[in-house]
Amino acid sequence: MKGNEAMAEAAIRCGADGYFGYPITPQSEVLEYFMAEEPWNRTGMVVLQAESEIAAINMIYGGASTGKKVLTSSSSPGISLKQEGLSYLAGAELPCVVINVVRGGPGLGDIQPAQSDYFQSVKGGGHGDYKLFVIAPSSVQESADFVKKAFDIAFKYRIPALILSDGAIGQMMEKVELFEQEERLTDEQVIEKYGSWATTGKTADRERNIITSLDLIPERLEDHNKQLQAKYKKIEENEIMFEEIHCDDADHIIVAYGTSARICQKTVQLAREKGIKLGLMRPITLWPFPKKKIAEYGDTKKGIPTPDEVLTAFEKHFM
Amino acid sequence: MTEEIIIAGFGGQGVLSMGKILAYSGIMQDQEVSWMPAYGPEMRGGTANVTVIISDERINSPVLNAYDTAIILNQQSMNKFEETVKPGGVLLYDPNGISKHPTRTDINIYQVEAAAEAARLKVGKSFNMVVLGAYLKIKPIVEHENVIKGLKKSLPERYHHLIPMNETAISSGEKIVKQTQKA
Missing domain, CATH: 3.40.50.970 (Thiamin diphosphate (ThDP)-binding fold, Pyr/PP domains)
Known part of the structure; x- marks a missing residue:
């Protein structure tokens, strides 16, 4: 597939x-x-x-x-x-x-x-x-x-x-194991789960749900933005994903994601065959980014080469 | 075991589908596979190529610049991929339409007159299966029964009646392939 x-x-x-x-x-x-x-x-x-x-x-x-x-x-x-x-x-x-x-x-x-x-x-x-x-x-x-x-x-x-x-x-095609079919939510289930904010039809016992990104009252918009930032902070604390390949004893660690990470895995394999202690750190979530983890390497590793498919962008972000 | 293959030729020769059948055959015997086509302008006429990797281990890079085997079906691909065969590797080609034959001496070179054979058998569309047969004779990495399973998986059901014709093409490819140089 x-x-x-x-x-x-x-x-x-x-x-x-x-x-x-x-x-x-x-x-x-x-x-x-x-x-x-x-x-x-x-x-x-x-x-x-x-x-x-x-x-x-x-x-x-x-x-x-x-x-x-x-x-x-x-x-x-x-x-x-x-x-x-x-x-x-x-x-x-x-x-x-x-x-x-x-x-x-x-x-x-x-x-x-x-x-x-x-x-x-x-x-x-x-x-x-x-x-x-x-x-x-x-x-x-x-x-x-x-x-x-x-x-x-x-x-x-x-x-x-x-x-x-x-x-x-x-x-590209590869082997893939698909998870089982899950049921779509019924309208009743949607109301039960998301009725507190979604426009599922107003009932007598609650106010209208209004979906908008417009707020002309400056203080209220500021509060809204503060709340968004608090939410982002929570995601940064809880949802970071990454994969480490041969990082424990590595002198140098490549940081790469997606296709580049696959190619770098080959590089790690070739380097290891020659006795070079190379590792690969693959961020899976790019936001939130595993920057704490990468900062930790700074204390123990000699360097972090980065593939250039992303040129300036990726490197400058966390270096 | 890891076998890294490039198959290259003209669009319409069945390059991508041949790669697909190989990849499915690998899946049928529980191996890891990857199938990475050159897509886009190549698909819209001109040259087409696909990288197929079959391995017992997890496959890392799906893109490569050196191959165990290059299967070459036109001159443009010969120009591009002869150099990319690993020393001691295999280059298999159909001499039909090739004006500059390969010159490397550190690789094993094989010829299969697949276009002529497919025409002789009146199975023009199974040209790629003649080539596949030749390849499997050189490198029997997937078993015959798994190739047939792979064929069934990659062909829509309405074409399943053509499978015997493809089998004939595969076995004639196995018969007519000849080595022209030893590494």
Whole structure:
């Protein structure tokens, strides 16, 4: 199964209610897989090819507002188009999953794999002071598993979650073991779980739920932002994920994520065969970033070489 | 065991599907596999290639710059990939359409006249299976029954009646492959 197909299948299996997207290489297999698989017959999930990326992200805003499990996907230029919507989603505290199968940039760039959207992803991407939960798979297996993980975090914290894949992981085929089909929530279950904030229909015993990112009262907006920052702090404390390969006795440690981490694993293997004590630290969540862990290496290790697929971005972030 | 293969030729020759069948065959015997295509402009005409890795261990890098085996099906790919075969490795090619034959002396070189054979057998579409047969004769890394299972898995069911034809193509590839140079 291709990485892109695995993400689509995982979305169906974790009981997603809707997918809204627009095709772009190297991500098109996500939408193609949904269309071939017809999940509306399997689980009742809605799949819609929107007229543009901007339309798709705003459909996500609508779907997420009602407490439904919705996702969209695109590749770099398309993800740039979605940034306004992402900012609104973050401001309105709406849970959703966005997949970015990264290709070369800037601009239209090319269609080869790249990691150059790193900064955009971990800094939020749009205007305003917000974060996305960013998780980076490095295999087809993780591509599938992280769709579920991303939805879990998105709903736990009411935050948009971004899966940062790339053209290599999206296009390659590997063995993948899929988790069992989970039921979609019924409308009653959605009301029970998310009725406190989602627009599920006002009942007599509560105030209206209003989904908005607009607040013209300065003090209230400030409080809202403080609350967002407190939430981000909590995520930083609790949700960091990383993998260490041969780090214990390593003199030098490479830090790399996604496809680069796979290639660096080969480097570690070749170096070890020659007696060079090299290790690999692979951040899995890019925000929150395992910076504490990496800072610890500074005391014991001789150095941290970093692959240059990300050029300036990744290195400068934590060096 | 780890076998790292590049298969390269023209779009439409069945390069990607041959890689897919190999990868599925590996899965059928419980091995780790990765299948990494060159996609995009290559898919839209011109050259196509795919990197297939079959291994007993977890596969790290899915992209490589040196291969145990290169299967080459056109001149452009010969120019690009002859140099990437590891010393002592295998280069298998169809001489049809090749004007500059490989010149390295530190690798094992094999020829399979797959295009001619497929035409003779009147199974033009199974050209890639003739090549696959030749490869499996040189490196029997996957068992015959698992190849058939791999074929079944990667072909849509409406084409399953063509499997016997593909089997014929595979076994004729096994028969006609010949070594032209020993490392």
